[in-house]
Every structure is written in structure tokens, then in C-alpha cells.
Amino acid sequence: MPCEGDHASGRSAYGARRMTTQRRVIAQAVDETRGAFTIDELASRVRRMDRTTGTATVYRAVAHLEESGWVERVGERGGSALYARCGAEEHHHHLVCTGCGRIEPAACPLDAGLAEEAERAGFLLTDHEVTLYGLCAACQTETRRG
Amino acid sequence: MPCEGDHASGRSAYGARRMTTQRRVIAQAVDETRGAFTIDELASRVRRMDRTTGTATVYRAVAHLEESGWVERVGERGGSALYARCGAEEHHHHLVCTGCGRIEPAACPLDAGLAEEAERAGFLLTDHEVTLYGLCAACQTETRRG
DNA sequence: TTGTATGCAAATGGTTTGCACCTAT
DNA sequence: ATAGGTGCAAACCATTTGCATACAA
Numbered sequence: 001m002p003c004e005g006d007h008a009s010g011r012s013a014y015g016a017r018r019m020t021t022q023r024r025v026i027a028q029a030v031d032e033t034r035g036a037f038t039i040d041e042l043a044s045r046v047r048r049m050d051r052t053t054g055t056a057t058v059y060r061a062v063a064h065l066e067e068s069g070w071v072e073r074v075g076e077r078g079g080s081a082l083y084a085r086c087g088a089e090e091h092h093h094h095l096v097c098t099g100c101g102r103i104e105p106a107a108c109p110l111d112a113g114l115a116e117e118a119e120r121a122g123f124l125l126t127d128h129e130v131t132l133y134g135l136c137a138a139c140q141t142e143t144r145r146g
Numbered sequence: 147m148p149c150e151g152d153h154a155s156g157r158s159a160y161g162a163r164r165m166t167t168q169r170r171v172i173a174q175a176v177d178e179t180r181g182a183f184t185i186d187e188l189a190s191r192v193r194r195m196d197r198t199t200g201t202a203t204v205y206r207a208v209a210h211l212e213e214s215g216w217v218e219r220v221g222e223r224g225g226s227a228l229y230a231r232c233g234a235e236e237h238h239h240h241l242v243c244t245g246c247g248r249i250e251p252a253a254c255p256l257d258a259g260l261a262e263e264a265e266r267a268g269f270l271l272t273d274h275e276v277t278l279y280g281l282c283a284a285c286q287t288e289t290r291r292g
Numbered sequence: 293t294t295g296t297a298t299g300c301a302a303a304t305g306g307t308t309t310g311c312a313c314c315t316a317t
Numbered sequence: 318a319t320a321g322g323t324g325c326a327a328a329c330c331a332t333t334t335g336c337a338t339a340c341a342a
Contacts, residue, residue: 018296018341039331052301059332079307080331095269104267109260114278115251121250122283123241129277131258137268164316164321185306200324205307209335226306 013070014061025050026061030071030085035101038080074103075131093130099139106132159216160207171196172207176217176231181247184226220249221277237274252278273283 029045030037043058043137066070074084074094086094088105093100095104110128118125135143155180175191176183183191189204208229211217220240222228232240234251241250256274264271281289 020297020341022298052299056300056333057298060297095264095267097269098272104269107260107263109255109276110278111255111259114255117253118241118278118280121241122286123243123250123278123280124286125278125280126244127279129279130255131274131275132256132264132269132271133273133275134264134269134271138272140268166316166322168323198324202308202325203323206322 004057013068014064015068017064021050021065022046022057022059024054026058027052027065027070030062030065030083033085036074036077036096036103037101038077038082040080042083052105093132095132095134095141097136098133099135099142102136104136106130149193152180159214160210161214163210167196168192168203169207169210171199172204173211173216176211176229177229181231182220182223182228182242182249183247184228185224186226188229239278241280242280243282243285244279245281245288248282248284250282252276 014023017023026042026046029042029049033042033045033127037057038094039059042062043055046053046058048122062071066083068072071083071085072094073081074086075082084094084103086092086103086105091108092105093108095106109130112117115125160169163169172188172192174197175188179188179191180185185201185208189199189201192199192204195243208217212229214220217229217231218240219227220232220242221228230240230249232238232249232251237254238251239254241252255276261271278287
């Protein structure tokens, strides 16, 4: 449960930038979206809330939201970038449901053993990405039914 | 060391498809490239070897090489897809040098503990991606010098 | 007021595709 | 012979950008 200062319509998601009607609506649209979304999907939802908001503004806003860590890029789908707001604060990775696009935070599986292996190869690790794919409980049920 | 049937100019990389001059040159160009490459970079190298090969052909050939597992997509750089031939046969991931683009195969760090965690969240894992970034030995030296 | 933000439309750039012409098999 | 491959150029499409206008602070 986000505190007020962290609410979708609050300003912290955009850092010190000016708050505008469009940015408020975009942040709220993200907050109402469960799972991953493309810019185009988000723009559609935004347009339903505020007819006048242009696509370029959505692109610019999401870039800011990503910069502040409020949303994360979690891959791509059909040539479009995928974003999600999973809400985790600390270092984490993602569990992606390939059925419905739902995103859950996942713990980091990298341990000392792996770092050692990298060192053995002469590498100095600086960053990493881990993404798990699967079916969430609901989609498993759906699969059994269908 | 690849056996003859698996050589760059051999046909196995393209499966049962017809072997052509262009495909032979493209596979050889990939084989001569150390580290990751974009289609554009590969196309340049190919053009140096055979003036007439078009970019579309390189795109089509790489799609086939990826399909056969001869090359792998290992991320993107500046909006372009990145590919690499790391040569590992079994399940593996990648160690990417952010300095020179060199790619090394890396063991899979996913263990039973992680699977359990996913199950606890109700997920049924079906796939995953792990990519490690860092500096290879040569680039570390380079960094210290520069 | 005034520096930012927005909308629109045009530009960008990677990738794909249609088509008439080649060429392995 | 003929199904499949190629080059070229045009088409596609997600994303970015220039610019005149609108607006938060």
C-alpha cells in the first residue's frame, strides 16, 4: 500500500519535474494496470481518461517514470518495449506470466558461486538481468479448463 | 573446435535449407566475429567479403541461424538486436563484456530454492533468461591504463 | 513572467516484405 | 524443371524530435 506521497497522482514519480494533468493521468493509468504493458496499450488507457493526451507525451512520461524507478522495463513483446510497475524497492528481478502478463518481483538467484565462476573466466561482474517466465495460478487453471 | 560438418561454411547451420554463396559467406563472417554483433555490423563484414550480398539477405540468414541455434540473440545495443555465436551446446546463459562485447557462456544459477519460491507465488516456471554484465580481463586492464 | 511541457506532424532507423529475377537441387 | 533464394526498393512501425502553443510555478 503506497503512502500518499507515493500515490499514482502524486509528484514523486516524476521527481522534481512539473506536475501536469497529463502526467497525473499517465501515472494513474499505470497504477491501474496490472501486469506488463506496451506504450501503445498505456496510451489507449490514458486516452480513455483524457481524450487530448498525445502519444509522444506518454513516451516522454514513461521515460521519466523509468528514470525515477517508478516503473521498470521488463522486456518486449512484438517489437514494442514492455514496462511494469511491480512496486518492489530493493534489488530484485521479475516473474512474468506468459498467459496474462502479470508481473511479480522475484528474489535474486545470483550467489557467491556464480561470482567465483565469472572471476575464474577473468570477468569483473558489474550488472545482471534475470527474468523468469511461467504461468500464474489463474492462467494454469485457465489452461487446464481450455 | 567445430567438426567439419559444423564448420561455418557447412550446411548444418541452416538446417535442411539450400546452401548458397551468400549463406556460406554470412556464416563464415559470423564465425570470424568475436563477441556480439548487430545485423548492420555483420552486413558490413559480409559486404567486405562479397560485395553483392544485400542487407535483407543477412537479416533472413541470421533468422535461420538463430532458429537452428547456431547463433543466439543476446540482447540489444542502441535499438539494434545483438547476436552472438558462443558455441555452447547445452542449456546456458551469457557473460557479456560491456567493454568489448565479448561473450562467454555462463552456467545457469537457477536452483531448487528459486523454483520453490516461484511455486509459493503460484507460478509454474517454463523458461528463464539470465544475463551477466561485466568487464573481461583485457578490458579491466584497459580501464586501469586509461 | 518564464522556463517547461504538450500536441502535432514529420523524421528516424531497424526490420520486414513484395516482386521480378536467379540458382541450387 | 522448379521450389526456394536473392537484391532492390518500398513499406512498416515503434520511437524520437522540431516547433509553435499552452501552462505550472
